Amino acid sequence: MKLPFAWEHLIGVIALLLFCYGQVFGLFMVPPDAHMGDVARILFVHVPSAWNAFFVFTIAFVCALGYLISGRKGFDHALEAALEVGILLTILLLMTGSIFAKPTWDVWWKWEPRLTSSAIMLMTYVGVVVLRSVVQDNERRAVWSSAATILASVTLPLTYFSVQIWRSIHQIQTSPADIDAPLRMAWRINALAVLLLATWFLARRWRIAARRWELGDAPPLPEPLQPEEV
């Protein structure tokens, strides 16, 4: 079987090269942070993955709306891709956040509003993916997961808000120290690299979703049959 040329691999190669450059840049070419030293370098991965996780989940939300309004199956493939790539990025976000928390706050986990909301965001979307996995019928899966994604997405701002009130009562919210202007460059390179990586993953995952839809779909309609009249 001859596979069609996949344009996304081009983006993937660029993404990987840029990502490598971003790591080298962030690790060796940027001076250590004035307050936190070398530890702050993990933020060059942490912050871009946060931005991209939110961006990808926004795509999922738009696709869910798009599917319910238009019923086009392309939106469902994109939704499936976006949910899983978003979950991947959120896991990356939480892991790097946890690694950063250990030396700076001396704990692996802190019930800090941003961290907590991200964890809840992860759980919410994992629930949607599990829902997708138990539904057999293509259209039904698409409608159900779109509805669940929309409900999950509209709740997230409130989740962040409520977690913030919940914590702010006991402690002042901690925010990472201001990053010097030259360091922003490392963020930008990495953010772009992660964005391109996410695009590559999204496109690959989109194709798998499209294949699965086809497998569950009915064969083309047979020719019309002229019934015999009696």
Next chain:
Amino acid sequence: MIAFFQQIFGVALKDLTIEVRAPVRAFSVLFFALVILVMVAFAAGSTTKILQDIAGGTLWIAILLTSTRALDQSLSTEFEDHALEELLLWPVEPAAIFYGKAIANALVLWVVAALLTPLLFVIYDAPLFGSFVELVALIALGCAAIAAPGTLYATLTAQARGGAVLLPLLLFPLVVPALVAAARGTTVVMEGDPMRQAPAWLVVLVLFNLIHWAVAGVLFRYVIEEP
């Protein structure tokens, strides 16, 4: 429009009649909630201080866990003999079906909460230094906040294989804002609320209810029409 409200009323009345006619179901839900209260007390320790501190949170954990049972029952009634399809074809507006069922589910949770809260004062020795009205408002809004998304999700999971496990998985992360607001609000009201935090929690609950009663009402149409 009047017909729409009549349909909401008709669906809610039907659900509540079923609860009354099948008291075993309602009792099992109530007893489940009661068992949770007692079990948490055993697990958390025996000093009165600890129990008093966790009383508000335990109440909401009990309500949340109980809600999945109540919601699952409410929706399996519809699918047991495919009555939901007849409702749709009768025809009852999908939004009317949703609001009718969600209101009935909220009422069931209110009854559960109304019976559990006095018990909290008895077996957890919970104090009540704050405003009673605020406590009632928190409980009413908190139950409604669970009922709206819960009714939508139970409609999905009651049709899926292994749905009973799936419902908490979907519902719990979603209602975190409502749970935080209701549980923290209840706790501060019990402790007397010197810093006036309860109004902020009530605002969170009102916002959550507004969003979910509106959005879930719209989405319900999509999930019950056969694609």
Next chain:
Amino acid sequence: MQDLARRFGGRWAVARVDLAVPRGGACMVTGANGSGKTTLLRCCATALKPHHGQITFGGVDLWRRRALVRPTIALLSHATRLYEDLSAQENLATWARLGGVSADLSDLLARVGLPVGRQDPVRTFSAGMRRRLALARVLLKEPELLLLDEPFTALDPEGRALVLQAVGALRQRGTTVLVATHVPGEAAALCEQRVHMEAGRVVRISEGSA
């Protein structure tokens, strides 16, 4: 219906069916189990969306105008679609309230041969009693298009006569009837048109009562 098709998962349950039933006419759909009879009826009842083609009734596309046509269609389906924990009267009262119709429910129950004033839930009913109750609900609706899916299963001879009589009365008033059955015997008297389905397709159409 024109070129109707509906898929379930990976197969076409109904594949390209063309069928015309005259207004006020009655048509019997026969075929083995799994030949697509029920799916055909459920599409007509707007319970399922046709994936291809369309069904029109009185010039109206059923699926597209489903909010409009649903009050005029009744489906007596295989599942009786009742509330198990309510009594017969409570079931009917619920449906009457939701439909905004006022009817003498006791009379209706008596007409389908069910005891009046009993409080026992439908859960305790036999299959035949449930079907009688479902029939009473159809009578409550007085449809213009009546879809019967295996209307005679689980019914005693008296019950079958009841169904025949009720359908006959509705036909007098101009109701169009579609009956799906794999035992054509009793329904044959009702219907002047007959189609036979195999594997989701209509293979034979015969006019005149058989």
